[in-house]
Amino acid sequence: NKLITEIGLPKSIGHIFAARNIITAKDALSLTEFELMELLDVGLEQVKFAVALISEVTSPPYQTVQSLLEQRVQNEYLMGHLPTHLKGLDAALCGGLPFGALTELVGPSGIGKTQFCLKISLLAALPSCYGGLDGHVIYIDVESKFSSRRLIEIGINSFPEIFCLEGMAKEMAGRITVLRPGSLTEFTESLQKVKVSVLQHQVKLLIIDSMAALVSGEYEQGPQRQHPLGWHISFIKSLAEFSRIPVLMTNQVRSRVANQISQYVFQAESRELMVEDNTEKFDSRLVAALGIHWAHAVNVRLVLESRSGQRFIKVAKSPMSPPLAFPFQVTSMGIVLLNDDGVEMEGSQINAIDHQGHSDIIYHGDER
Ligand SMILES: Nc1ncnc2c1ncn2[C@@H]1O[C@H](COP(=O)(O)OP(=O)(O)OP(=O)(O)O)[C@@H](O)[C@H]1O
Secondary structure (H helix, E strand, O other), rough: EHHHHHHOOOOHHHHHHHOOOOOEEHHOOOOOHHHHHHOOOHHHHHHHHHHHHHHHHHHOOOOOOOHHHHHHHHHHHHHHOOOOOOHHHHOOOOOOOOOOOOEEEEEOOOHHHHHHHHHHHHHHHHOOOHHOOOOEEEEEEOOOOOOOOHHHHHHHOOHHHOOOOOHOOOOOHHEEEEEOOOOHHHHHHHHHHHHHHHHHEEEEEEEEEEHHHHHEEEEEEOOOHHHHHHHHHHHHHHHHHHHHOOOEEEEEEEOOOHHHOEEOOOOOOOOOOOOOHHHHHHHOEEEEOOOOOHHHOOEEEEEEEEOOOOOEEEEEEEEOOOOOEEEEEEOEEEEOOOOOOOEEOHHHHHEEEEEEOOOOOOOOOOOO
């Protein structure tokens, strides 16, 4: 969409383009040389000269594979990972959330997914001397759960030396752009804008909280149900890969029972507060709300769950980590691990999503 007037063509040719309503480089390059000759009523030599200049100005210069590889290594500050500052988890993930890959947080409502996202967005915004990425963050907040007050609270308690400096809290919060798409269509539009911002600005992290909520009202029953997000998954994956930024997305849970496909826990109907007295009556047959297509697309899956009143974060899918579970708490500092060693999980335990025995967790299903 570069304007022909900005290309630097000799005025005599530039004026002919303007007179024939060829305004942008795209207008000119969409026509063949002969079509241009006919339309502009000029000779082939002049057209060839103009097309060559327009192409040169609008196309990025070529790069060799070697220079692309060198750039990639250079960009991969912190060895290509954004540390979560949760020591045990960072060790298990070989440094933190991987650049150029999708990391998913899945768990029941109220377990702490948004708290995790808030802390991570602060970490990406922090100056590099404090272990951050010194960058901008795009936070797609589908359910209006983002709280700037809570963000500042986590910042002040986790990084008092930075947040007590005058103007720092404002600067850090100013680096986080929150988008609130109200529908899948708006989300699609937001993603297109995100792509441009990621390429133009210093965006170092993309967060989507939550992917599942986007399709809660639009999910169809039956085998076609994964389709609504198919395009988005591919788009986000290629965006992560191309820009080499970490992408963090949350996913919710639903009942495992096959014919209860519409009973996603985030749906408003039959909401019930789970109280400690009857927690044992609930079983833990929960699965991630977005289906198998989605599960294959993510590179790292972290399951947040609650068992007997204790919350755990589990490394359920990772190219290099063992299947570890870390007990955690949500405090004024955000998510804090209770021990950094983790417990190794056996068999399918690592993929199970438990929701037993925590009074803070709201369960919206009707499996009683
Ligand atoms: N200031 C705070 N201090 C301590 N704990 C807090 C604080 N604020 C929130 N929490 C904890 O965080 C939990 C909510 O977590 P969060 O909002 O991240 O849930 P979620 O997993 O994103 O849920 P949903 O799927 O509904 O969005 C609460 O249950 C509470 O335990």
